[in-house]
Amino acid sequence: MIEGILIGLGTALTPVNIMFVFTGCLIGTFIGMLPGLGPMSAIALMIPVAASLEPATGIILMAAVYYGAIFGGSTSSILINAPGVASTVATSFDGYPLAKQGKAGKALAIAAYSSFSGGVIAAIFLLVAAPFLAAVSLSFHSADYFALMVLGLTAVAAFAGKGDVLKALLMTVIGLMLSTVGTDQTQGVPRFTLGLIDLTDGISFLLLVMATFALSEALIAILKPSGDDKRQEEMEASTKLGSMKVTGGEVKEMVPVIGRSSILGFIIGVLPGAGATIASFLAYGTEQRLAGPEKGKLFGKGSIRGLSAPETANNAAATGSFVPLLTLGIPGSGTTAIMLGALIGYGIQPGPRLYIDQPAVFWSVIVSMWIGNIVLLILNLPLIPYIAKILAIPSRFLLPLILFFSLIGVYFVSFNTFDIQLMVLFGLIAVVLRFLDFPMAPMILGFILGGMMEENLRRALLINNDSWSFLWQRPLTLTILVIAGFCLFAPILWSNFQRLRKGADRAGEGG
Amino acid sequence: MLFSKDRIGGILLLAFCITYGILSQNITLLPIQAKAAFTARTMPEVLMVLGIGLSLLVLIFPGSHDRPQLAGFNWGKAVLFLVLMSAYGLTIRPFGFLISTSLFLILGFAMLGERSVTKLLLVSVPLVVCFWLLMTQGLDVFIEPLPWFLKG
Numbered sequence: 001m002i003e004g005i006l007i008g009l010g011t012a013l014t015p016v017n018i019m020f021v022f023t024g025c026l027i028g029t030f031i032g033m034l035p036g037l038g039p040m041s042a043i044a045l046m047i048p049v050a051a052s053l054e055p056a057t058g059i060i061l062m063a064a065v066y067y068g069a070i071f072g073g074s075t076s077s078i079l080i081n082a083p084g085v086a087s088t089v090a091t092s093f094d095g096y097p098l099a100k101q102g103k104a105g106k107a108l109a110i111a112a113y114s115s116f117s118g119g120v121i122a123a124i125f126l127l128v129a130a131p132f133l134a135a136v137s138l139s140f141h142s143a144d145y146f147a148l149m150v151l152g153l154t155a156v157a158a159f160a161g162k163g164d165v166l167k168a169l170l171m172t173v174i175g176l177m178l179s180t181v182g183t184d185q186t187q188g189v190p191r192f193t194l195g196l197i198d199l200t201d202g203i204s205f206l207l208l209v210m211a212t213f214a215l216s217e218a219l220i221a222i223l224k225p226s227g228d229d230k231r232q233e234e235m236e237a238s239t240k241l242g243s244m245k246v247t248g249g250e251v252k253e254m255v256p257v258i259g260r261s262s263i264l265g266f267i268i269g270v271l272p273g274a275g276a277t278i279a280s281f282l283a284y285g286t287e288q289r290l291a292g293p294e295k296g297k298l299f300g301k302g303s304i305r306g307l308s309a310p311e312t313a314n315n316a317a318a319t320g321s322f323v324p325l326l327t328l329g330i331p332g333s334g335t336t337a338i339m340l341g342a343l344i345g346y347g348i349q350p351g352p353r354l355y356i357d358q359p360a361v362f363w364s365v366i367v368s369m370w371i372g373n374i375v376l377l378i379l380n381l382p383l384i385p386y387i388a389k390i391l392a393i394p395s396r397f398l399l400p401l402i403l404f405f406s407l408i409g410v411y412f413v414s415f416n417t418f419d420i421q422l423m424v425l426f427g428l429i430a431v432v433l434r435f436l437d438f439p440m441a442p443m444i445l446g447f448i449l450g451g452m453m454e455e456n457l458r459r460a461l462l463i464n465n466d467s468w469s470f471l472w473q474r475p476l477t478l479t480i481l482v483i484a485g486f487c488l489f490a491p492i493l494w495s496n497f498q499r500l501r502k503g504a505d506r507a508g509e510g511g
Numbered sequence: 512m513l514f515s516k517d518r519i520g521g522i523l524l525l526a527f528c529i530t531y532g533i534l535s536q537n538i539t540l541l542p543i544q545a546k547a548a549f550t551a552r553t554m555p556e557v558l559m560v561l562g563i564g565l566s567l568l569v570l571i572f573p574g575s576h577d578r579p580q581l582a583g584f585n586w587g588k589a590v591l592f593l594v595l596m597s598a599y600g601l602t603i604r605p606f607g608f609l610i611s612t613s614l615f616l617i618l619g620f621a622m623l624g625e626r627s628v629t630k631l632l633l634v635s636v637p638l639v640v641c642f643w644l645l646m647t648q649g650l651d652v653f654i655e656p657l658p659w660f661l662k663g
Contacts (some may be wrong), residue, residue, distance in 0.1 A: 046535060052652065126550065166576055167517065170524055170565040177531050177558050184538075184551040191538050191551060192531070222592055222623070223584045397634060400619025404612065412652055420600030424593055431589070436520035436579065454554045466548035 004131070004355070005090025008363025011056050012371055020053070020061040020370055022172040022305075025375045028068020033076045034398065038087075039069035039318075040441070041217055042207040043338050046410040047345075055346040056361050062339055062369040067372045070318055071277070074311060075384060079104060087276035087317075089311035090284040095166045097302035105244040108134065110304060112381045113246065114258055118312035119373040121262040122269070127366055129354070130269070137352040140328075142459040143470040147321035147480035149453040152330045153446060154488045155271065168442045171433075176453070178203055185451070186458060198418040205341040207410045207419055208447055211426035212440045218399050219431045235453060244381070254308045257287055265313030269320020269333075276314040276321075276333075283313030290475050308497070319369055325350055334441030337448045370431045401433040517573035521566050528562030535559055591622055607657040612639045 011017065016057035024046070031042040046065050050058035073088035091111060098107035140148070152170050181192040182202025193199040246254075261283040268279035278451040287309040288299045321333045329351030331337035343350050348358055355362040410419050430440060464470045472478050535616055591615035602611040616635035625631055625636045646652045 013649075164571065166565060166569045167520070167574060170562065171523075173558055173562045174527070175526060177528075177555070177562060180555050180558070187541065187544070187551045189539050189541075189551045191555065192534055194534075217656075219589055219592065223586070223589045225583065225585065284609055396620055396623035396625050399623060400616055401638075403619065404616060405591065405595060406601060409614070411600075412646070412654070417600045417604060421597060421602070424596045424600070427596075428593055432523070433520060436516040436523075437575070437577075438520050438619075450554075456551050461549045468548070501587055 004363045005127070007359050008365075008367035011364035012060060012367040017057055017060050017086070017368070018371070018469050019366070021056055021064045021371050021375055022379060024061045024064025025068040025071075025206060027373055027419075028065035028070075028093070029072035029075070029376075030068075032069030032072025034072075038064050038073060038213075039088060040209070040337050040338060040444075041214040042069035043074075043335060044206070045405055045409060047206050047209075047338070047342055048412050050342060051413060053350055055343075055358070056364045058346065059339070059343065059361060059365050062342060063365055063368050064372045064375070066318060066335060066339075067115075067242070067315070067369070067376055071115055071376050073109060074115065078107045078111060080167075087280050087314040088310075089277070090280040091307065091314075093284065093300050093310075094306035097300070098307065101302055102242050103302070104245060105242040106485065107307060109244040109381065109383050110254065110307050113317040114254065114261075114308040114311035116373045116377045117258045118262045118265055118315035119319055120370060121258070122266040122316035123366060123369040123373070125222045125263075126319055126323060126369070127267045129323055130204070130326050130362075130366065132322060134352045134355050137328055140352065141471070141474070142463065142475070143434040143455040143474050143477040145328075146290075146453060146460055146478060147477045147484065148328055148330055149449045149456065150488065151480050151484040153442075153449060153453075154484045164437075164439065167438050169488075172437055172442040172446040175443035175448075178208065178443070179447045179450025180454070185455065188256050188494045198416060198422075202448075203422070204410065204419060205345070205447065206413055206466065207423050209341070209424060209444060210337055210406045210410050211423045212430040214402060215423060216430035216434055216440075217425035218402040218406070220428060220434060221395060221399055223431070225301055241509060250304050253304055255306045257305050258312045260286065260290075261309045261312035262316045265316025266320040267315070269317030270323045276317040277452070279313040279317035279320075280310035285310040286467075315373075322365065322369075326354060327352060329354070331445060332485040334444050337441075337445045341448050344480060370421065386400065514578060515576045516579050517575055517596050518570055519579065521569035521573070525563065525566035525570065528566055528645060531555070531557035531562065536639055539608075588622060592619070595619060595622070604655070605659050607661070608654045609639055609641055609656045610641075 011022070028039070028042050032039065033044065043062050046062055053061065070087065074091045074095070077088040077092035078099050080096075087429075095107045095111060098104065134286050142413055154169075154175075154320045178469070179202075181199060183190050183193075183200055191202060257442050264283050264286065265276075265279040269276065270280060284299075284306060288296050291299065291303075291305055295303070295305065319334075321331075321336045324330045326338040329340070329349060331340045340350060348354070348361060407420055407423065410423055411417070434440065460470050461468070470477060471481065532555075535552055538552045538555065540552060565570050595615065599611060599615045602614075606614075616632055616639065617631045620631055620634065643654065643656055646654060647656075
């Protein structure tokens with residue numbers, strides 16, 4: 001492991017890579033700060049740039065953008081109560097009240113220290129867990145991988161909101177369907193190309209991500225009536241950041257919260273489909289319960305614990321979500337799904353052999369997480385008052401620019417104008433589906449995993465002489481599929497259980 | 512609610528899944544694959560069944576009964592932007608990067624309410640030129656800057 005860390009340090013600490021970590025953190029913070037644009041859009045916008053770099057440098061850049069975007073989202077949550085992404089919603093519960101009390105500087109500093117600690121602690125866990133899990137998963141067969149992918153996709157349902165389980169599953173299937181467009185990998189037969197040569201290679205992953213996130217976000221912002229005036233007023237109200245000093249007493253209050261939330265965030269992050277949003281809300285709820293009645297009352301009114309917990313947890317979860325990606329090659333979240341697509345674009349297949357075949361990429365990603373967190377702390381915190389000015393850029397300039405960067409990002413990869421037209425079509429479909437409250441992240445997850453899932457299933461059948469018996473004869477495959485089944489039906493069982501309990505309570509009260 | 516958001520989405524996706532299923536029957540199979548357990552059609556057929564099944568479940572058991580709110584949105588502007596983006600795709604080659612992108616940005620800013628011609632030009636043109644220089648000189652990505660009639 002020491003050798004690996006040294007390889008990682010050697011790669012991540014080259015002047016070029018350090019520069020990209022700095023740049024990535026800064027760009028990520030900028031993009032993450034824009035309400036509506038989250039880490040997924042930020043990473044998607046970076047793919048065309050990363051594609052022209054060395055694999056390790058490109059992944060380092062995207063990881064830095066990821067962290068920067070999460071931090072940027074927290075900043076807009078605290079300053080103008082406009083969370084850029086769902087994972088920073090819990091941050092606004094206590095961050096914005098603190099800013100309204102004239103303590104925006106303190107709130108930002110607490111958020112930065114908590115994010116830093118959560119990220120660093122989780123990176124240590126990752127350092128230990130990833131090689132161990134990778135070593136274990138070396139014994140996995142195609143059948144197990146197929147089952148793992150089924151688990152990854154069904155886990156999305158387990159963590160979908162109430163009433164969204166079916167929609168999340170349906171969008172996953174739509175993503176899987178889109179992944180089948182193009183020439184079949186094994187038999188060389190065209191599928192769903194509609195006779196168009198431009199579709200022979202399938203739908204570009206970048207095109208789909210850009211259209212469903214960056215492009216549709218900008219189009220939805222155009223659809224909504226302008227909020228510039230309100231944003232301007234809020235910006236003026238929060239221009240006085242106040243002191244960024246955190247007192248000794250406040251640090252004492254934060255330390256145990258950071259410890260607990262880091263562990264919780266990391267574990268939630270490792271689970272496929274869960275992600276930073278659930279981690280941040282769970283950490284917030286846990287701390288509220290642990291705070292006791294007196295301090296618990298402060299939650300929602302500017303509590304330091306209430307701000308520190310979700311900030312720590314969402315960063316720890318972001319780090320944790322790299323575990324299944326790096327060790328099993330299965331993304332645990334939409335963001336890591338995009339990272340997986342980028343890695344495949346480099347010709348790198350993440351999985352148990354990644355740390356053997358590409359140690360520089362594997363370890364430099366882990367080491368760059370530390371560096372990224374340090375950069376966020378020493379570079380972004382002092383720059384926050386200046387970076388925050390981006391929130392004052394009028395949307396009439398910002399939105400066409402986002403559209404331009406999305407379109408040109410895709411065009412620069414293929415130089416095919418058909419891709420721009422296809423992107424506009426997907427952008428329109430994404431707007432309609434988002435307008436109808438259908439989630440996009442499961443579709444991306446399905447699209448990314450579709451090809452691999454089909455390949456592993458085909459291989460497993462070949463090995464088993466065209467017999468499907470491997471699904472129940474191989475204990476590991478069966479166990480994973482049973483867990484997947486549990487993930488699929490757990491939300492339904494849970495809601496039925498709660499309904500029964502409520503009924504029993506009512507009967508008890510009546511009797 | 513008969514036409515809730517979930518039901519409308521469910522109908523749209525059901526139509527997509529049915530079309531997908533019909534198109535999956537057009538996938539050519541080689542004679543030797545007739546009895547194979549896994550062919551190029553297997554995955555699409557499984558997905559078609561899953562997709563139609565889930566769409567029907569969304570239609571029968573919608574998670575929410577909210578109706579879509581169409582009022583109060585800038586639909587016209589959004590459609591114009593879709594047209595603008597499509598037109599950008601069609602003009603980027605014949606008009607070259609510099610002219611087509613500058614026009615795209617100027618029209619985009621103007622459509623969202625910017626009226627000052629000076630601002631429109633000062634924001635778009637330098638940005639497009641700088642971006643082109645960064646891509647061609649910095650990242651070695653060449654893109655034709657000039658329209659067809661000015662090419663050498």
